[in-house]
Amino acid sequence: METDFNERIIIKKAPPLKGTIRIHGAKNAVLPIIAASILGQEQPSYIEEVPDLEDVRILRDALKYLGAKLSYQDDTLMIDTSTLTKTDPPKDLVQKMRASFLLMGSLLARTGHVRIYLPGGCAIGARPIDQHLKGFQALGAEIIETKEYIEASVVGRLQAATIYLDVPSVGATENIMMAATLAEGTTVIENVAQEPEIVDLANYLNTMGAKVKGAGTNVIRIEGVEKLTGARHTVIPDRIETGTYLTIAAATGSELFLQNAIGDHLRAVIAKLTEAGIDISEEDDGILVKACEPLKPLQIKTLPYPGFPTDMQAQFTALMAIAKGTSYITETVFENRYMHCKQLQKMGANISVEGRHASIVGGRTLQGTKVEMTDLRAGAAMIIAGLVAEGITEVTNLHHIDRGYVDIVGKLQQVGADIYRVRQPLEKAVYRERIQEATQRERRAILKPTFA
Ligand SMILES: CC(=O)N[C@H]1[C@@H](OP(=O)(O)OP(=O)(O)OC[C@H]2O[C@@H](n3ccc(=O)[nH]c3=O)[C@H](O)[C@@H]2O)O[C@H](CO)[C@@H](O)[C@@H]1O
Ligand SMILES: C=C(OP(=O)(O)O)C(=O)O
Secondary structure (H helix, E strand, C coil): CCCCCCCEEEEECCCCCEEEEECCECHHHHHHHHHHHHHEEECCEEEECCCCCHHHHHHHHHHHHHCCEEEEECCEEEEECCCCCCCCCCHHHHCCCHHHHHHHHHHHHHHCEEEEECCCCCCCCCCCCHHHHHHHHHCCCEEEECCCEEEEECCCCCECCEEECCCCCHHHHHHHHHHHCCCECEEEEECCCCCHHHHHHHHHHHHCCCEEECECECEEEEECCCCEECCEEECCECHHHHHHHHHHHHHHCCEEEEECCCHHHHHHHHHHHHHCCCEEEEECCEEEEECCCCCCCCEEEECCCCCECHHHHHHHHHHHHHCCCEEEEECCCCCCCCHHHHHHHHCCCEEEEECCEEEEECCCCCECCEEECCCHHHHHHHHHHHHHCECEEEEECCHHHHHHCCCHHHHHHHCCCCEEEECCCCCHHHHHHHHHHHHHHHHHHCCCCCCC
């Protein structure tokens, strides 16, 4: 179901939340995996734990257009790419999201040709694609670049090369890794990204018959093979969804169990929350977070993995707005990732941004008002702020949050939050009435926590 642009999320200050939230499969792992399925010439792939997200639907539609057969049931996506007929993903789909560009490596390697429009997505920075193109050229592709699209072709197979990435780009690492699986010879990619999503992609590729070694370190070696086939794979849990709920628990003084969450993928985030005074324990099947201490201020610098993830910066900005004392954030990955600060300021947060640096004088009481989601993680920050603000917060531009969180409103309702998704803007008095009614109804429905 597509986002309705008239929809709003209405949030009332949350009581301490309690219960279990199930973490879905990772958006940033499943998108490259769906793109990689194109490499399988025979047998369908069965991808398990596929989240029902807008970005996933867009990529599924792109694959359908290219001639693949897909079906989706109970979080398992079947993709049969043996029937592929086209190599030019449609402009409107590609321009809706960044990860669509990951179709380039797999289409080029599988068919010897691709024509792809420049990708869209969140406006968090210029997001060049020079490292992707450098990699494809090194593998022997002829590249034509226009203002609108890129066309790449190769006669016969791609040829292995040694490629040094100037920045450890997640997307470039994935795109080049996919292309190199079918190249002739052994490709070495140096200074690669080391995110868990890279390891998940390498595991899927290896199950398809590829020979990828070193994923998770800063050098990846790929011995090219002649053919890959579809495979079964389970996507890793979403570490950013997990981090977001950890932050929500910290902000609202809550006790939550995040089922499926993997602490090892979140070392930097857990370290910072612990430093802020939050109690986090890692269990076999998830993470238990208990927040009761007053929050301490933090210093955060976003970095490529295993550093603090840029995708958690906005949520922590909201958290630091209520921690007593002054916090400092340096955003080193994307040059335009402070758009949420203006929205938080509207709610009374004391934040100053200068270039890559933000300082947050915390301890203010936030006030609910009308704010918008300016990008995906900014959307999560608005929800966090709304859950701690006095009064009612109304959030618009929900298409951003639908890209990356499965039913965030429903999951929060289940643990006791007063949060609703409504279609039309409502008069203030009507909001109050409806929220009051819904609060009583929802309170009766709060799930019993599954831990003592
Ligand atoms: C779908 C997906 O997985 N998205 C994630 C991925 O995005 P994405 O793969 O787009 O991010 P990159 O790792 O490529 O970008 C990191 C930095 O490298 C720069 N760069 C990148 C490519 C290039 O050719 N040249 C270049 O200069 C970018 O402008 C940015 O400053 O990693 C980001 C960084 O962790 C996350 O925020 C995104 O959630
Ligand atoms: C920036 C993000 O995603 P994308 O790269 O898909 O825009 C994100 O997940 O926070």
